[in-house]
Amino acid sequence: xxxxxxxxxxxxxxxxxxxxxxxxxxxxxxxxxxxxxxxxxxxxxxxxxxxxxxxxxxxxxxxxxxxxxxxxxxxxxxxxxxxxxxxxxxxxxxxxxxxxxxxxxxxxxxxxxxxxxxxxxxxxxxxxxxxxxxxxxxxxxxxxxxxxxxxxxxxxxxxxxxxxxxxxxxxxxxxxxxxxxxxxxxxxxxxxxxxxxxxxxxxxxxxxxxxxxxxxxxxxxxxxxxxxxxxxxxxxxxxxxxxxxxxxxxxxxxxxxxxxxxxxxxxxxxxxxxxxxxxxxxxxxxxxxxxxxxxxxxxxxxxxxxxxxxxxxxxxxxxxxxxxxxxxxxxxxxxxxxxxxxxxxxxxxxxxxxxxxxxxxxxxxxxxxxxxxxxxxxxxxxxxxxxxxxxxxxxxxxxxxxxxxxxxxxxxxxxxxxxxxxxxxxxxxxxxxxxxxxxxxxxxxxxxxxxxxxxxxxxxxxxxxxxxxxxxxxxxxxxxxxxxxxxxxxxxxxxxxxxxxxxxxxxxxxxx
Amino acid sequence: xxxxxxxxxxxxxxxxxxxxxxxxxxxxxxxxxxxxxxxxxxxxxxxxxxxxxxxxxxxxxxxxxxxxxxxxxxxxxxxxxxxxxxxxxxxxxxxxxxxxxxxxxxxxxxxxxxxxxxxxxxxxxxxxxxxxxxxxxxxxxxxxxxxxxxxxxxxxxxxxxxxxxxxxxxxxxxxxxxxxxxxxxxxxxxxxxxxxxxxxxxxxxxxxxxxxxxxxxxxxxxxxxxxxxxxxxxxxxxxxxxxxxxxxxxxxxxxxxxxxxxxxxxxxxxxxxxxxxxxxxxxxxxxxxxxxxxxxxxxxxxxxxxxxxxxxxxxxxxxxxxxxxx
Numbered sequence: 001x002x003x004x005x006x007x008x009x010x011x012x013x014x015x016x017x018x019x020x021x022x023x024x025x026x027x028x029x030x031x032x033x034x035x036x037x038x039x040x041x042x043x044x045x046x047x048x049x050x051x052x053x054x055x056x057x058x059x060x061x062x063x064x065x066x067x068x069x070x071x072x073x074x075x076x077x078x079x080x081x082x083x084x085x086x087x088x089x090x091x092x093x094x095x096x097x098x099x100x101x102x103x104x105x106x107x108x109x110x111x112x113x114x115x116x117x118x119x120x121x122x123x124x125x126x127x128x129x130x131x132x133x134x135x136x137x138x139x140x141x142x143x144x145x146x147x148x149x150x151x152x153x154x155x156x157x158x159x160x161x162x163x164x165x166x167x168x169x170x171x172x173x174x175x176x177x178x179x180x181x182x183x184x185x186x187x188x189x190x191x192x193x194x195x196x197x198x199x200x201x202x203x204x205x206x207x208x209x210x211x212x213x214x215x216x217x218x219x220x221x222x223x224x225x226x227x228x229x230x231x232x233x234x235x236x237x238x239x240x241x242x243x244x245x246x247x248x249x250x251x252x253x254x255x256x257x258x259x260x261x262x263x264x265x266x267x268x269x270x271x272x273x274x275x276x277x278x279x280x281x282x283x284x285x286x287x288x289x290x291x292x293x294x295x296x297x298x299x300x301x302x303x304x305x306x307x308x309x310x311x312x313x314x315x316x317x318x319x320x321x322x323x324x325x326x327x328x329x330x331x332x333x334x335x336x337x338x339x340x341x342x343x344x345x346x347x348x349x350x351x352x353x354x355x356x357x358x359x360x361x362x363x364x365x366x367x368x369x370x371x372x373x374x375x376x377x378x379x380x381x382x383x384x385x386x387x388x389x390x391x392x393x394x395x396x397x398x399x400x401x402x403x404x405x406x407x408x409x410x411x412x413x414x415x416x417x418x419x420x421x422x423x424x425x426x427x428x429x430x431x432x433x434x435x436x437x438x439x440x441x442x443x444x445x446x447x448x449x450x451x452x453x454x455x456x457x458x459x460x461x462x463x464x465x466x467x468x469x470x471x472x473x474x475x476x477x478x479x480x481x482x483x484x485x486x487x488x489x490x491x492x493x494x495x496x497x498x499x500x501x502x503x504x505x506x507x508x509x510x511x512x
Numbered sequence: 513x514x515x516x517x518x519x520x521x522x523x524x525x526x527x528x529x530x531x532x533x534x535x536x537x538x539x540x541x542x543x544x545x546x547x548x549x550x551x552x553x554x555x556x557x558x559x560x561x562x563x564x565x566x567x568x569x570x571x572x573x574x575x576x577x578x579x580x581x582x583x584x585x586x587x588x589x590x591x592x593x594x595x596x597x598x599x600x601x602x603x604x605x606x607x608x609x610x611x612x613x614x615x616x617x618x619x620x621x622x623x624x625x626x627x628x629x630x631x632x633x634x635x636x637x638x639x640x641x642x643x644x645x646x647x648x649x650x651x652x653x654x655x656x657x658x659x660x661x662x663x664x665x666x667x668x669x670x671x672x673x674x675x676x677x678x679x680x681x682x683x684x685x686x687x688x689x690x691x692x693x694x695x696x697x698x699x700x701x702x703x704x705x706x707x708x709x710x711x712x713x714x715x716x717x718x719x720x721x722x723x724x725x726x727x728x729x730x731x732x733x734x735x736x737x738x739x740x741x742x743x744x745x746x747x748x749x750x751x752x753x754x755x756x757x758x759x760x761x762x763x764x765x766x767x768x769x770x771x772x773x774x775x776x777x778x779x780x781x782x783x784x785x786x787x788x789x790x791x792x793x794x795x796x797x798x799x800x801x802x803x804x805x806x807x808x809x810x811x812x813x814x815x816x817x818x819x820x821x822x823x824x825x826x827x828x829x830x831x832x833x834x835x836x837x838x
Contacts, residue, residue, distance in 0.1 A: 080715035095713045097706030099773035100699070108699055109716050117694045144517055160714070 010035045010070055010199045011056075011087075011168055017064035018051055025051040029065075029225045031218055033168060038190060038200045040210045040231070043220035044243055044301055044468055049203055052220070053172055056201075057089050058082040070167075088161030092173040094153045096160070098146035103127035105145050106160045131159055135189050151182035158189060162198070169193065170201045175209060176302065179280075187213050205302030206485050207236060207507065219243055236507035243300070244470055244503070268326070270429050270462055271312060271344075275321035281307040284321050285488035287481060289430060292460040294452060296477030298470060298502055304486035305466045306349055309432050312464065313346040314339045326429070340373055345423035347416075349434040349466075355419045358408035362398065363389035365407050366421045373426055392421035397447060413444030420448070424455075430462045431455070437472060445472075452476050470499055484508045520767030520820065521779040528782050531789045539796040545672045551788035553674060556681040557582065557740040557752075559784045562759040562766075563688045564732025566780045569763055570692075571725045572705040572772025573629035577618065577636035578733035579755030580644075581611055583748070585737025587644040590652035590747025593659070600658035608734045614640065615730020619723035629726075637756065644749035651748040654741065662742040677739040684735065688777045701725055705772030761809055762787050765816050786812070 009032040018026040026048045033039050043049045054060045056067070058076035067074045069085060076082040079089070096105045103124045104111075112122040124141050131137040135155050145153055154174055161169055171190070175183045190213060194200060202214060210217065210231070217234055219226040219242045226242050269288040277284030282304040289295050297305045310316045312323065314333040325333050325342045333339045336346070348355050357365055367385050374380070380388075389403035396417040398410075407418055416436055423431060433452070437445040453476055455461040467473050473480060480497060482490040482505040490505040536543030552559075561578050568575045585607045592598040592606070614636065621632050654660075666673035692698040700721040703711040712718050740752060766783030768775025790808050794800050 078715075079713055083715055091713070095707070095710040097703045097710050097714075097773065099706035100702060104699060104703075108703055109696070109714060111696065111699070113696075116696075118696070118699065120694075143515070 007034055008071060009033055012068040013052075013055075013065065014068070015065040016052070016055060016062055016067075018055060018060060018062050024223050026055070026062075026223050029220065029223070031225070032228075033199045033201055034216075035167070035199045036194055036197045037215040038194055038202050038213050039216045039218065040214035041201060041203045041218050041220065042210065042239065042243055047220040047243070048223040049220055050172075051223075053089070053170055053201075053203065056082065056087055056168075056170065083164050083166075086165060086167040087170065088164055088166035088168070089170040089172060090154065090157045090161055090174055092176055094150060094157055096145055096153060096157055098153070099144055101142050102131075102139060102145055102148070102156055103141040105156055106130065106141075106163060110164075127159075130163055131155075134162065134192070135159055136192075149182075151178050151185065154178065154182075154186060155189060158193075162193065166198065168199045168201065170203075172203050173205070173302075174202075175204060175206060183209065205300055207239065207300070208485060210239075211236070237504055240300070240503050240507040244468075269324075270326040272324045273312065273321065274324075276311055276318050276323050277320050278307065278311060278316055278318050281316060281486070282311065282483075283487045285481075287312075287488070287491075289462050289464060291429070291462055292456050294456045294463045294465055294476050294478050296473035296480040297464065297466040297483065298473050298480050299468075299483030299506055301468060303483040303506075304488075305468075305483055306434055307486070308483065308488070309346065309434050309464060309466055312339075313344055313432055315346065340369070340426065343427075343429035344432065345369075345426055345428035345430070346432040347419050347423060347434060347436055349438070356407050356415050359406060361404050361406055362393065362410070362418055363403035365418050366392055366425060369422045370425045388425060392425065396421050396451070411444075413448075416444070416448065420451070428461065430464065432464045432466070434466045435468065436465075437467065437469070449476055470502060474499060474502070482506055517774070518776075520816075520823065521776050521782065523819070524766050524779055524782040524786065524816075528786050528789060531786065531793065535789065535793050535796060542792075542796055545669075547792060549672055549674045549678070551785055551792060552678045552681065554791070555784050555788045556675070556677040557736040557743060558755070558758060558762065558787065559681045559781060560684050560739060561733050561736035561755060562762045562780045562784055563684055563777055564729035564736075565756075565759040566688075566763050566766070566768055566775055566777050567692070567701055567725050568629070568729045569760070569768050569770060570705045570772060570775045571701045571722060572708065573622065573722075573725070574633065574760070574770075575615075575618075575726065575729045575733075576630065576633040576756050577614070577640055578729065578736070578759055579752045579757075580637045580640035581614065581730060581733035582737040582740050582752040582755055583644050583750070584640040585611060585734045586741045586744065586751050587647045587652070587747040587749060589659075589738065589741045590654050591647040593654055593656045594652050600656055604738055607738060608731060611734020611737070612727050612731040615733075616723055616727035618730070619726030622726065623719050623722045633726075641749065644747075647747070649749065651746050654745045654747065659742060659745060663745050675742070677742055680735070680739060684732070685777065685781055692777050697721060697724060702773055705774070707773075758787065758809075761813055764820075765809075765812055767816075767820075769820055770817075 011033040013029065013031040016026050016029045029048065029052065031052065041049050041052065051060065055062050058078045058081050061077065074085055076085055100108065106127045107123050112119045112126065127141040131139065131141065135158065137152070137155055139148065139152065145156060158169070174186060178186065190200060204210060214231045216228065217231050217239065218228045219239070221243060269290050272288040274286050275284040285308065287295070297308065299305050307316065311318050314335045317334065323333060325344065327342045333342055333344070339346070357368065363385055366389055367380060371380060386403060392398070393401045393403060398414050398417050398421070407415060410418065420436070436448055449472060452463050452465060456463055465473060465476050474497060478494055480492045480502060481488055482492065482502060484506055489508065492502060492505070561582065565575055565578060588607050588610065589603050592603045593600065618632050618636050621627055622629050662676050665676055667676065667679065692701070700711065700716045703714070703716055704718055704721060708718060741747065744751065762783035763775070763780050764770060764783070765786055766776070766779030766781070768779060787809065791802070791805050794802060794804050
């Protein structure tokens, strides 16, 4: 496409450093953006994509490095200043006011005025003209934005962004709530803007979309720049392996998983999903989990891993398909409560907001789920509570070994163990672990992995293990289900399990 | 012709007309311009206070201090006129400034310390009410010439008349409609009520606007207090008890959503008129106690809140937003 190798970049970032207490979010990142190109910024969670965008939009200030726009040094302190300098952003969640009219959403703060009086007619005329001429969108601009679907709202957000004489347009996961047709429409607009010389920074988790629209790709990992590529010269498989961080040549040397190979069909399925799906979350999938089996879920962030787990647990309601859970009543599992009763347990990804009750003690956090299964009137005696807490602190090696410690004072790894203890106590048949080792240190990671294997091999507990670290999934799983762009694309048994095979499945598109 | 977003206001106006017609058919002497004017005369102060409240609620907040502010204004006016010997031309600008400053201070607390408007204005409500008793614990009667003139002057339209307070209230109404729809301040208020986060990201002056909204409400309650003083010709710490709730009720009946972002000043005018017409109906009926006003307002509020909920639920469905059931 429009790859002016000789041209000057409109935006040039050099050696950017940004740290937060305890974390290096960006270290030594370079990035450039040319006019008339779509540049995809790729990376897994914690790679530094959002930090980089927040640096560009003036939300964060940088510790070191320079940002240049059209050859001039640029320092912005707020989204307004960034807009003023010509950098506009369209966020994942549409950041407009749905109670205002379409025209107002485009022009508020910059309305045409005469003697301080807003010229509504002029504003409506301009808005209609802008939408029609530049985005090929014909809508009644006087209606409130809430009257229109998200896809149109997204286009209105773009209209607002490009009317501020933007030179750089940042699209931060704009397609995550759009369906296929809506994405196509959005891309049509993006191509048109690119043709007009706009520099577009595109952030997404959908690999197919990256290859559909981008000219150039920059990959970040762990706050560092991996490399910048031309999209046409970077095979999918290589993109994925660079994002996840394993050199392909190293893969062969990885030790294969130890342990007996369990076949799923030896065991009665305790959870069987057939054609289960939810619009906008995950396409219909089949999955059965046998007793004592560890199923790994592999896939990139946003590929539908968590969504799949939530459907099984009844945290989200499926809108199609069937879910059979052994021990659940005829109606199946429709709520977390029902899932707990049927012997399912779910450790959510975000333990801070969805799992741990920070202001309670270790003991209280462990006992809370058991209490819930017994109903609120059959209380557990304090003596029994203490015994339970002591037992799990010991088995899980929770540090400090004090049941009365407030959970918020524990490290991330130990908080995770407390949640594990909570669910183990209910003696679940199926334990769903969503990113159980994120943000915890190596030692704790190994302990949790070992624990999962022991539970399944010795106690016959089934585990659904969700993780973005491929290596980890490989080590613990008996079978791996691979997700891509919200579709379950493959299921790989023990015998055929190797990292390269899975990466290919994650990348999709036949490695093109 | 009639757009969907105008439906709640249209419903309120239709209800007012319906109630007025009902009264006209049932009671002789009800159907006259003077009855209509009396609605305005008796509720001018409520209209002014409710207009300020409308801006606050549209911005997504609430102001519980307005009733106490009205009382404080009557008390300050009476104290300064009767005990301080101030002339009327100095008293009125002074109390208006006090109201505006009081509101701005609450707005600043709400914005900069990120405290819920409910609790800040609740504190303001106690404070203003308490300050009344610092001036006097008794009623202070006002005999200032200007005030008694304002109370007694009748502005005639043929056979009918209104008080100067009505003119003040109508001027405020027209100005407020202009401010709400034709100024950046007004539109930013709606934007903040729609989504404060989005308003910030769109580069709108959120801090300034929020403080000005409470300042405007403080100013309106002080002006309402001045009009109330003309009406009562006295200052008293127990004046206008619960007026904040009447103002909120009138605003909500007028179609303003308590969640912010949606509402019309003209709707609030209709809400206040409904308030007045219920009172008048009860007077004409003759045997019911005045507490029936409250009962009917209560029922109307329930009805309108449910109506609004149905209305917003319908528009939620329309955008097809996928909500997570956690």
